[in-house]
Each structure stands twice: as C-alpha cells, then as structure tokens.
Amino acid sequence: MTSNPTQLETSHKSWFTQLPMDNYLQSVVDTAPDKIKGEKEDACPSDYNLGDLSIACGPLVRFLASHENDSNNYRGSILLVVRNFDSNQKIPIVNFAVGPSIQNDISKEFFLNFFDPLKSEIIHHEKEFTFFRYFFQFELQDYEQKVKYSVSKFTLPHYQFYIPTKYQSMNIMSFSCNGFSLGTDTESFKGSLWLDVIRKHNNPNFHYHVMIGGGDQIYADSIKNISKKFQEWLKHKHIHSKEKLTQDMEDSFDDYYLNRYISWFGKGYWYGTVGKTIQSILPIALATIPQINIFDDHDIIDGFGSYSDITMRQEIFAGVGQHAFKYYMLFQHHTPYNESPQNESSWIMGKTKGPYITENSRSIFAKLGKSIAFLGLDCRTERTKHQIVTSSTYDLTFDRLEKEIHNSIQAGKQIKHLLVLLGVPICYPRMVFLERIMDSPLISPILYLARKGIIAHGLVNEFDGEVELLDDLNDHWCSHSHKLERNKLMDRLQKFGERHNVRITILSGDVHLCCASRFRTLKSADELNPKNDPNFILNLISSAIVNAPPPDGMVKFLSMRARKHIFHFRIAEDMVPLFDYEAGSNNHRDHPLFMNKRNYSDIIPVENLSKEYILKHFGETTNKYFIPGKVVVNKEASYNDAAENMSAFKSKNSAIGYPLEEDGIIATIHVENSTENPKSETSDYEIVVPPLEAKELTSHC
The missing domain is CATH 3.60.21.10 (Metallo-dependent phosphatases)
Incomplete structure (x- = not known):
C-alpha cells in the first residue's frame, strides 16, 4: 500500500484539526492504490512504513462495549502487525486526540482531550510478524466525538473514528x-x-x-x-x-x-x-x-x-x-x-x-x-x-x-x-426437496461416476464425495x-x-x-x-x-x-x-x-x-406509513385513515405499513x-x- 504518513508536530491541536471533514473522503482515496487509481493487480502490495516501522497489517480497530455497569463508557482495541520488529526499535506507541466531531465556532470552545500513550502489549509473535494490541476507553459526552490517533507519532487521514453521544444509539x-x-x-x-x-x-x-x-x-x-x-x-x-x-x-x-x-x-x-x-x-x-x-x-x-x-x-x-x-x-x-x-x-x-x-x-x-x-x-x-x-x-x-x-x-x-x-x-x-433429492440413494450411481471423474467431477466436493451443494443446504x-x-x-x-x-x-x-x-x-x-x-x-x-x-x-x-x-x-x-x-x-x-x-x-x-x-x-x-422500498403513503392523521389509503398497495405488495x-x-x-x-x-x-x-x-x- 502506498501512503503518505504525516509526522506530528508538537501542537496537538493542529494535529486534530489539520484534516477538515469535507476533505476526508478525497484524502482517503488519494492514499488508496485502488482500481480507481489504476494500480496493477499482478502482486500483493508491499508494506507501508511509519518511520522505521514496516506495517504489514493494521491498524485494525475493534469495538468492545459501551454503557457498561450504569456508566457512559466506550471500550475498544487496536491491532497492529509489524514486520521484522527487533529489539533495537522503539515499541510502537498509540496516542489519541479526542474532541467534537464537527469543528465550528461553538465546538472550538470545547476542550480537546489528549491521552497519554496507550500501553503496548505484544500478544503474538510468529515468523517475521509481531502483533501489538492496544486497549482504549473513553467517556461518552453530550456531543458526538471524533477520535484521531497516531502510531509512533505518525498519522494518516483515516486514522480516526467516531463515537456517539451518551444519549444516542450508534449508526x-x-x-x-x-x-x-x-x-x-x-x-x-x-x-x-x-x-x-x-x-x-x-x-x-x-x-x-x-x-x-x-x-x-x-x-x-x-x-x-x-x-x-x-x-x-x-x-x-x-x-x-x-x-x-x-x-x-x-x-x-x-x-x-x-x-x-x-x-x-x-x-x-x-x-x-x-x-x-x-x-x-x-x-x-x-x-x-x-x-x-x-x-x-x-x-x-x-x-x-x-x-x-x-x-x-x-x-x-x-x-x-x-x-x-x-x-x-x-x-x-x-x-x-x-x-x-x-x-x-x-x-x-x-x-x-x-x-x-x-x-x-x-x-x-x-x-x-x-x-x-x-x-x-x-x-x-x-x-x-x-x-x-x-x-x-x-x-x-x-x-x-x-x-x-x-x-x-x-x-x-x-x-x-x-x-x-x-x-x-x-x-x-x-x-428441503433439494436435500431429499441429493440424499436419495437414487443418485448414488451418478455420484459414484462423479467421484471417479468419469462425469461432472465438480458435482461432488473433495471432502466427503457428497453433492457439492449439499453442505450449503445443510447450513x-x-x-x-x-x-x-x-x-x-x-x-x-x-x-x-x-x-x-x-x-x-x-x-x-x-x-x-x-x-x-x-x-x-x-x-x-x-x-x-x-x-x-x-x-x-x-x-x-x-x-x-x-x-x-x-x-x-x-x-x-x-x-x-x-x-x-x-x-x-x-x-x-x-x-x-x-x-x-x-x-x-x-x-x-x-x-x-x-x-x-x-x-x-x-x-x-x-x-x-x-x-x-x-x-x-x-x-x-x-406520522405516516411506509411500504418497504420506495412507496410513501402521503396520508396524515390517524392510523385508520392511513390504513384506508394503503389498501390499494396492500394486495400488490403483500406488505404492512411501517410507521x-x-x-x-x-x-x-x-x-x-x-x-x-x-x-x-x-x-x-x-x-x-x-x-x-x-x-x-x-x-x-
């Protein structure tokens, strides 16, 4: 993956605000060697570097829990897989800056929280790969928050996520x-x-x-x-x-x-x-x-x-x-x-x-x-x-x-x-009728020939010689x-x-x-x-x-x-x-x-x-009913009135109204x-x- 990591300056506030939200999508696309940029697909892209770290996979952000034990907490973890990490390198650290998701004149008055580096934990090492895990926890606020993070003082435009207000459910x-x-x-x-x-x-x-x-x-x-x-x-x-x-x-x-x-x-x-x-x-x-x-x-x-x-x-x-x-x-x-x-x-x-x-x-x-x-x-x-x-x-x-x-x-x-x-x-x-056909002894001769490769070898799977589709039906x-x-x-x-x-x-x-x-x-x-x-x-x-x-x-x-x-x-x-x-x-x-x-x-x-x-x-x-899909019933007032207005749609769609x-x-x-x-x-x-x-x-x- 090609990328342009930005090394953070000492000003944490500039770090948080350096990427306006309306430029976010374009900046993500610009750092992504996707088909829209015409990259060849002949081989797997190489790792990308953050300083002296060779990032093989991640960061991967995992959500764990919120609103636990009558609190307004929000918990998660980050996984980072580094290639060829050795004892001469510094353990990668993760920093967070947290503030309101929308930067405007009002939100500028909000205090931005800057967290101490998260404790790094090596949870697995295999071949040339070292797996680092970082747990984090935040307090939900009265406003939606944007969480920006860095790895070893480097960041990319997509190193951020959003957490809802303490009164909201999540999107x-x-x-x-x-x-x-x-x-x-x-x-x-x-x-x-x-x-x-x-x-x-x-x-x-x-x-x-x-x-x-x-x-x-x-x-x-x-x-x-x-x-x-x-x-x-x-x-x-x-x-x-x-x-x-x-x-x-x-x-x-x-x-x-x-x-x-x-x-x-x-x-x-x-x-x-x-x-x-x-x-x-x-x-x-x-x-x-x-x-x-x-x-x-x-x-x-x-x-x-x-x-x-x-x-x-x-x-x-x-x-x-x-x-x-x-x-x-x-x-x-x-x-x-x-x-x-x-x-x-x-x-x-x-x-x-x-x-x-x-x-x-x-x-x-x-x-x-x-x-x-x-x-x-x-x-x-x-x-x-x-x-x-x-x-x-x-x-x-x-x-x-x-x-x-x-x-x-x-x-x-x-x-x-x-x-x-x-x-x-x-x-x-x-x-069920297909299951019965495929389990029937009547097709055993066909399966025998397929297993021998005489006819339609793809008809059977290589694990137990049964009909290939049968495992999907049994699922x-x-x-x-x-x-x-x-x-x-x-x-x-x-x-x-x-x-x-x-x-x-x-x-x-x-x-x-x-x-x-x-x-x-x-x-x-x-x-x-x-x-x-x-x-x-x-x-x-x-x-x-x-x-x-x-x-x-x-x-x-x-x-x-x-x-x-x-x-x-x-x-x-x-x-x-x-x-x-x-x-x-x-x-x-x-x-x-x-x-x-x-x-x-x-x-x-x-x-x-x-x-x-x-x-x-x-x-x-x-105060309306909505048929699944695109049909809107433009009848206001009571549900009974809406029901009358929906009668013409009901027989066609076999649908009930959803308020x-x-x-x-x-x-x-x-x-x-x-x-x-x-x-x-x-x-x-x-x-x-x-x-x-x-x-x-x-x-x-």
Missing part, C-alpha cells in the same frame, strides 16, 4: 461475504463497495460508529490449493481416512491463514484460481470504523461443520478448523485463542468445547449506544450436520440477555432494539436437520421481545444476494401497525459486499419457492417485496423479493437523522448499480422498523 454498518469464491473471474468487477462505505461514512448527516461483520470476512477456501500438504492429502486420501495430522501440515495451515489475513486485511489483496483483485479501501475501512465480528464457514473453509460427522472428525480436516480459529481470534478479535476469556466481559462463552474446533464457542453481547443491544451468536464453533448451537449455549445466551435487560432498566437506559446476528438467514425459502436453518432447533430459537426470541418490549431485528448474510423477510401476527387488528405486534421480527439479509452474485435464474427460482408459511398459530413468515425497481434505474423488476447484486446494509436510529435528511427521504411528517417514529430504526440495503463502474455507486432500499409499543415493564430476572 451501524453491516456486511458479509467479504471476498470472492475461489473460482470467480474478477475481471468484470471494476469497483469496490468499500469505496461506497467510506462515501456514506463521510456523509455530513451521520457517520458509522460501528461495523458488524456477519461472517466470511475472509475467504479461506484456497487453503486446499495453497497448502501443498493438504492438497496432497485431498488427492490421495481414501474417504474417511485415519491419516494423522503432521507437524509439517500444521505449519502449512499456520502459514496459509497468517499470510491470507496479512494480504486481505492488511493490503486488500485477494487471488483465486482464475482472478486477482486489490481492494485497498478495505484496510482503510478497517482502520476508521470500529468492528465487531462473528465467523462463518469461509473464514475456515467452505462448508466446515456441515459435512457428515465421520468426515468432520478426520484429524486433518478438523485441524483446518483449529488453525483457522486461531487466526480468526487474532485478526478479528485481537485475542490469542488461549487467552483467558475472563479478561473480556462481552463474550458469552459456551460451557463445552466444540466437536471439531475444540474451543469454547464465543458469542458476543454489546450495547451499541444507549438503547440498541447486539447479540452475535456463534453459529460455527459448535456446529454439526445436525446441530447449530448447543442447548446450554442457548440458555447462557438468554440468561445474559435477561440480565442485560434488567440492568438497562435499572440504569434508566432501556434497551428498545435487539439486533441478533446470525450468519445464515433464519427466514428464507425452503429447499441453512430451514434444512430438515435444523428446522426444530430453528423454531425453538425463534419462539424464545419472540417471547423474549414481548416480555421486555424489545423490538428484535435479525441480521444475516451468506446467500450472495439481498432480501428481507419477516415474522408477523396474522389477522390482527393492528396488522397495519407492526409497532403493536410483538411477533413482528425483520430478518435483514445482506450479502455479498465483495463476492459475485448468483445468476438471474436463481432469483426466479427463489421467487417460486418464496411462499408464505405459518410459523405457528397466528404467526406467519414471508419475504418482503422490497425491490420493485432495478438498482440505478427506474426499470420495473419482475421479481421484487430478491436482488442479485452486490450490497451491504446499515441500521440508522431515526433520532440520529437530521430534519433535512428526513424531509428529503420521507416527507414533511413522521416512522423517533425510537425506530431505518434499515437500508445499499445495492451496487453496476459492477462496471469504478465509482461503486449504490441505490438505497429502506425499511422503517418501529419500536415495540411500550407496556408496563417487568424484569423477569
């Missing part, structure tokens, strides 16, 4: 599938949606305070090509072999994951079997928007956890998961995998070790500001073909949620929205293996939300297209007003920010399978017709339920938006207009999610 960006599948031809993808993320982040109306990774933050499937030892085993093994995991093979796994993260998180460089790409806006985003992540199969290898038990328990295959977990913890959580979990209160630790990754599962709870809580459920560490999460982990998770709800009420900071991150959609078209919550577990989880979530007046919204990715689905009460008197419906739960599905979308035929196929289902008595689940119009044009779409274009999403509290923004997007009043209120949130899917445009512009598809109508609160603790 949240969410993404998944951050990489290409191994065989993708990248030639037609001229832009990077990470550029659009930075563009939105630079919006004067709001900045992203946190960035949620919903899984597949890195694509590690190429381990089967890069690790020669693993490749040899795959070529010559017998299915379900008892071959042992050797030290040479373990070393090759370590070498692969270490360098894959250094290349992708550090340089934005990816390569597969038929294509390469440089998306160097990615490491800039990772340095300027604090992250909170869970992992999914591609952070390990395609389908990990969803193959047959005898395949998953092979020592070599399980070893892939074990080594992937090590680097997932290091790069995505700034944590050595063997570090005591007692050091971090945001973890929800499973009681027992996983069946294949022999580590305790790590789900995450964090308050994203005053009234939004986040639960990232670890759906991979404990996963088997017949289980996603153990019963004991579910119990621990809901116990933690009950405790946090009770504490928030006691502190006068009631949680009004709970975002639940599940890597794979929980409300999605059923594919889904609606598969026949997971359906009962899925229904129990949704039942607990719905009852939890109703008991505590908390609106639950589920975030998912994985499927390489975007859509929205929902649970809601049927035949309710309040059907047009979901704020009174405790069973109304939206599943926002946003995928992929980098990977190639599926063909149009998949959208047509999914639309045919997208039927309304009865979850249980009086509760329905269906897809939301969000995409009536094509991204980047006014062309009407035949299949409004799914959009097969690259995308990411955000969640913005209504209260964080300016009056000008609301007027521009929603009109002159907040815009101060305690609500706006969920937006940003869809790429064209892969040919290096500017990576997007179209917005919005859903307003109202709070759950308040009733007398009980803690139930």
